[in-house]
Amino acid sequence: MSATESSFPKARQKDLVVEELPDETLVYDLERDKAHCLNPTAAMVWNRCDGQTSVADMAALLEQELDLPADESLVWMALDRLGKARLLEEPVTLPGEAARYSRREIMRTLSRVAGLTLLLPAVSSITAPLAAMQASCIPRSTCKFVLVPPNCTGLPICEQPTKCCLTKNATQCTPKAC
Amino acid sequence: MRTDTAGLFERIPALLPPGSKPAATADVKRLYSVIEGGPGNRPGVRRYSMLYANTVRVSRALSLDEVLAILESDLALYVAERAPRRIFVHAGVVGWEGQAILIPGSTLSGKTSLVSALLRAGATYYSDEYAVLDERGRVHPFPRPLSIREKEGALSVKRAAVEFGARTGTKPIPVGLVAVTSYKEGARFRPRRLSEGRGILELLANTVPVRRRPKTALATLGRAVREVPILKGVRGEADDAAKALLERLSAHLGSASQVE
Numbered sequence: 001m002s003a004t005e006s007s008f009p010k011a012r013q014k015d016l017v018v019e020e021l022p023d024e025t026l027v028y029d030l031e032r033d034k035a036h037c038l039n040p041t042a043a044m045v046w047n048r049c050d051g052q053t054s055v056a057d058m059a060a061l062l063e064q065e066l067d068l069p070a071d072e073s074l075v076w077m078a079l080d081r082l083g084k085a086r087l088l089e090e091p092v093t094l095p096g097e098a099a100r101y102s103r104r105e106i107m108r109t110l111s112r113v114a115g116l117t118l119l120l121p122a123v124s125s126i127t128a129p130l131a132a133m134q135a136s137c138i139p140r141s142t143c144k145f146v147l148v149p150p151n152c153t154g155l156p157i158c159e160q161p162t163k164c165c166l167t168k169n170a171t172q173c174t175p176k177a178c
Numbered sequence: 179m180r181t182d183t184a185g186l187f188e189r190i191p192a193l194l195p196p197g198s199k200p201a202a203t204a205d206v207k208r209l210y211s212v213i214e215g216g217p218g219n220r221p222g223v224r225r226y227s228m229l230y231a232n233t234v235r236v237s238r239a240l241s242l243d244e245v246l247a248i249l250e251s252d253l254a255l256y257v258a259e260r261a262p263r264r265i266f267v268h269a270g271v272v273g274w275e276g277q278a279i280l281i282p283g284s285t286l287s288g289k290t291s292l293v294s295a296l297l298r299a300g301a302t303y304y305s306d307e308y309a310v311l312d313e314r315g316r317v318h319p320f321p322r323p324l325s326i327r328e329k330e331g332a333l334s335v336k337r338a339a340v341e342f343g344a345r346t347g348t349k350p351i352p353v354g355l356v357a358v359t360s361y362k363e364g365a366r367f368r369p370r371r372l373s374e375g376r377g378i379l380e381l382l383a384n385t386v387p388v389r390r391r392p393k394t395a396l397a398t399l400g401r402a403v404r405e406v407p408i409l410k411g412v413r414g415e416a417d418d419a420a421k422a423l424l425e426r427l428s429a430h431l432g433s434a435s436q437v438e
Contacts, residue, residue: 019396024375026400028392035382035392037375124376126383131259134268134386136285136307136325136334139237139248155285158248159239161327161334178286 007056009079010089011049027087033128036085040066042121045078046087055079068119078121085123138165143173181212193250195257196320208232208256210249214242231256254322258308258386264318265391265398268384269309271317273302273347274427277354278317280309282384288361288416290324294342295416299424303339303346308386313394315402316350353402355409355427356381359419362412367419369411374400377408 017028025043027036038046044065048058055075063070076094083091130153132138137158143165152173157163160175168174179190191198208231215227227245229237229252237248258266269282270293279296283289293306305320312318323336339346358380359369372380378399382388388395407430413419 017393017396019400021374021378021400024373026375026378026396028388028396030392033389035379035388035396037373037379039373039375124379126379128388128392129383129385130389131255131386133284134258134266134384135255136251137248139252141235141237158237158251159241159244 007054007095008051009049009055009082009092010051011046011082012087012089016087028128029086032086034085035126035128036087037124038082038087039119039122039124041068041074041119042078042081042123045075045121046082049079049082049088051089066119074121081121081123085125087123137161140175143175179210179212181214183212183214186212186214189246193246193253195254196322207260210253212245212249215240254307255386259390260387261310263313265311265395266386267309267311267381267399268307268386269381270306271304271309271320272296273304273351274300274354274424275431276351277427277431278304278309278351279423279427280317280353280356280381282309282356282358282381283360284384288359288413290326291361291416292357292359292413292419294324294326295420296423297339297342297344298417299420301344301420301424303342303344304351311398311402312350313398313401315398315400315404316352317402318350319347321346353406354431355407355423356403357419357423358408358410359413361416362414365412365414367411367413367422369409372408372410374403374408377403377406377410380408380410 015030017030019026023040025038025046027038041062044062045058048061055072058075059070059072062068062074068074079088079092080094082088132142133153133155135155138153138155140157140159143152143157152165152167155165156178157165157175162177163175164178165173166176181187211230213228215225218225224240226238226240227242228235229245229249231252236252237245239245267282268284269280270289272279272293281289281292290306297303303321304317306324307322308320310318310320321339323338325334326337327334356377357369381399382395385395407426409426
């Protein structure tokens with residue numbers, strides 16, 4: 001995708017569960033079983049990703065709605081993070097000018113306005129746990145069938161509390177010393 | 179539940195999740211089979227005790243007690259994942275001034291130690307395993323005896339809340355505070371406050387049916403922690419952290435009532 005096309009980014013809508021909070025937005029990705037928390041800046045940008053609003057327009061909206069500098073690099077930063085979280089239809093390609101902006105440079109810009117560094121676009125993510133990972137312990141026989149290396153479950157083995165369900169190799173978990 | 183040893187049924191009620199009652203329907207969703215081991219037909223041979231869930235072998239051990247411990251854990255997890263009107267979060271819970279303190283965390287994160295310390299400090303016992311949330315976000319008691327590992331690597335022992343001088347909660351209560359913490363030797367408990375969204379992510383990471391019912395889980399957690407302080411940080415000794423948490427909740431409730 002060219003930078004011109006990605007100047008009108010579009011938010012992904014399919015297979016997502018969205019929960020709006022007063023200041024943030026939570027998104028659950030049904031396809032990947034990941035949950036994301038968008039801070040106010042990232043949420044505002046994501047909500048405007050309708051394929052018709054340009055990056056420049058979004059920057060203007062940042063100023064209007066969040067009282068942030070109308071800085072396109074801030075929008076590109078948000079789009080970059082939303083893309084990495086797979087919350088856009090297509091990942092964005094940062095134009096040369098935006099790609100040059102580092103997080104530090106944007107913070108320097110924002111720090112001119114006291115307290116605004118907290119509003120840097122942020123997307124926090126977790127992988128939703130398997131139910132089996134919420135047990136107090138895991139039977140030895142079950143550990144061997146956990147097919148999610150490298151993490152396995154890390155739970156203690158019920159029959160041998162000194163051992164935990166850990167990675168044996170690329171495809172198998174096994175009881176090993178905790 | 180079925181077994182080849184009649185006397186075994188007497189031990190089953192103690193293994194059922196708190197609040198269990200006879201079903202009104204004969205519809206069986208999960209059939210557990212316990213086969214008791216013991217001496218074999220020939221000298222020097224022992225038979226394993228076994229546990230099956232439907233047709234899947236869940237455990238095989240020489241000790242029947244180990245098999246029953248796995249039955250208890252598996253049954254609780256099954257209910258936690260599939261309860262239709264509740265969201266189960268892997269967390270310790272105590273009550274304080276009519277509000278719940280939730281301590282989400284994985285096994286071995288030190289939940290039970292902190293719950294024990296809170297009980298010694300005067301809190302009411304709700305659970306050391308699961309926070310059971312209804313659709314309004316209130317926490318229901320799940321008061322299994324506390325499962326305490328008295329030394330590293332040992333099987334846990336069961337201790338009733340009353341042994342800590344604590345009462346056990348009987349009614350659902352709203353969440354008053356969430357503490358995301360784990361033990362680190364020598365650490366001073368200086369938690370930072372998380373935003374509501376980040377706090378919900380921490381809870382989601384410990385929510386049993388999140389993959390099965392993500393929409394309900396998100397909505398329920400959102401209701402449960404609205405305007406609730408969510409603290410995160412490592413802790414040292416449990417007694418110090420318990421005292422700090424109770425003070426934080428009391429202060430929050432005091433300031434909340436002043437606003438009202």
